[in-house]
Amino acid sequence: MKISMDALTKVFYKKGQSVTALDGIDVGIEDGEFVCLLGPSGCGKTTLLRILAGLEKPSTGSFSIQESGRDRPLQSMVFQERGVIPWLTVKENVAFGLKMRHVPKAVVQERTAFYLEKVGLDKFAHLYPKELSGGMKQRVSIARAFANDPEILLMDEPFAALDEQNKFILQEELLSIWEETKKTVLFITHSIDEALLLSDRILLMSSQPGRVTEEISIDLPRPRTMEMVRADPKMTEHFVRIRNHLDREVEGSRT
């Protein structure tokens, strides 16, 4: 197992009131697997990701990320497009993780250039993010995470703020980079189509308390396109099943 979570629980407590955001999450993720966490908003999926990202501490339980022994960071996060730092240029943003880890200059230079070219931003390397479109900013965020060469990648609804057109393009770009590197990815989304297109496995979450209630393996051959997802009757079946699950969850939280 690349990532193993053992009874991860997170309770938010404030002045006599408590909310159980995560309730005993036991999940294992294989090396090289692409897993999507799908659930209604407020189901704790972001909390789970933030715990794995080291931005939040679990109340109880633990997790581990297997190290491959080389000089690599454990994890890197692809933030939403707001996560691109405005006072750093495109290039400096992509190099950010490497510089923080004091990687030798030549390596920083080489890896930054490689991933800038991969996401098609080499011509924009010296611009500031204010001059970029939403899709380009998200490419910076993706390049920054991949350039850091972490054991696992965490992605927090990276395409949620993009328009349909850009979303499709970026999803396919992400898949093509991922297929070259075969990183282990944990990806949060609330889009069923996105989850079907990207995942090897989808984990469905329930809300309050946040639990993983169901998992679905997606065995569509790769490389995939959205047309393939649409054309496959089994995927349609999955879609309806997930849709019903989400409906139930949203209904449940209303009553």
Place this chain on the structure above:
Amino acid sequence: MKEFEHDPLAVEQEEWKKRQWMERWKKLLTISSPILILVLWEFLSRTGLVDARFFPPPTEIIGTFFAMSASGELFQHIGISLFRIFAGFLLGVIPAIIIGLFMGLYSPIRHFLSPLIMALMPIPTLALLPIILILFGVGEVSKVVTIAGSVFFPVVINTVAGVINIDRIYLDVATNYGADRKSFFFKIALPGALPVMLEGIQMGQAIALLTIVAAEMMGANSGIGYLIWTSYKAFLLQEMFVGLVLISFFGYLFSLLLRGLQSKLLPWR
């Protein structure tokens, strides 16, 4: 209907010309207000509608300025005032930025220091001048400290506000990518707080000028403030006006310089 109005490009070109003309008109308005005041002043003073002894015409003030420059004494006053402003400004701004960054980044430091700053801020540094004179003597140090004291507060407060208002997601990014304390300080807090910090420095610059004139009036025997005060006491009002105009000139100049610095330091805005 005229012929060209059916051509969309021509219509838009007309619109563009109108906008250009509006821009020029606005620029003209900006230059015209000070000129208008000066012309009016000159006129009223020359015709005797206001007492020329109290309000000498601007052209005469300019004449006095050249006469005073010729002796070289004027530049000594300007030089000493500028030295006090720059030294005091640096002595106030540098600690203010460092303390402000620490207060913004580390909330225990913020909670510990902010009551002191809030309590000291309302006291005009000039009211502390007697104590400053006792502590630092009547020499240059006391003037520089007075300036520093009044510049410190707006800068420290704006720096703290600047750091606190940095979007949390940038701190998350830095944490997630393993930034150490030094990187947090120089790559996130300092550049992130810089826009608000520079507003504070702009304010500090204005306060420094206000303070230097008053301080030199109270306890100095050189400088622009001293010049204004002694000219007034000797009823040399033209000389006094030269001093006032100099203060106004330097205030405007410093503002422009800081605006220029701002666009240099914040290319990402």
